[in-house]
Amino acid sequence: KLEFDVRGYDQENITVRVTAGRLVVHAVQREAVDGRKTTNEFCRKIKLPSDVDSEKLHCVYSDNGRLLVESPV
Template identity: 35%
Template sequence: MSSGLPTASKALGKFNLGLLSEPRVRSDRDKFVIFLDVKHFSPEDLTVKVQDDFVEIHGKHNERQDDHGYISREFHRRYRLPSNVDQSALSCSLSADGMLTFCGPKIQTGLDATHGERAIPVSREEKPTSAPSS
């Protein structure tokens, strides 16, 4: 029987990551997109890189003061990219409201996507972006 309240481990996990909502991953016919709420991090606090078939997103900020005292945050996320994502055309942006959007177009089946390791710069957008509801 569920009380409708999050379990302690689920609530604690979100608190520890500094994330307010669960990440959303969309993969349709034309593109692959990850939406990640990172409102407590600036672009300088974030590192996004692709290595082989994975995108790795790392956020870390040193101790800073908030309403309740001092806090430091760090998270790591790793996602497998679909094999038909064009890794040479990946982009990543951070909206004014703290939504990180990682996006890659898909290529036609049969063409070989570029693999290897490379950093993806995080650009800042001035307008808020909200992840679409599922």
């Protein structure tokens, strides 16, 4: 079980994928205020243990900005 703090990122801007045996959590938030554009980005890459079934990853996004990723072994 892994937990990520993604407060400040809209749920639709968060992606979770497995690439080359690594879990990749990526989020981007873009804003424009007074003609100025800002971009905030979150990225975590974690090597998955060999006994984790990446096909059965389950993600839950909570209202308090926490992303929980679980997988049976």
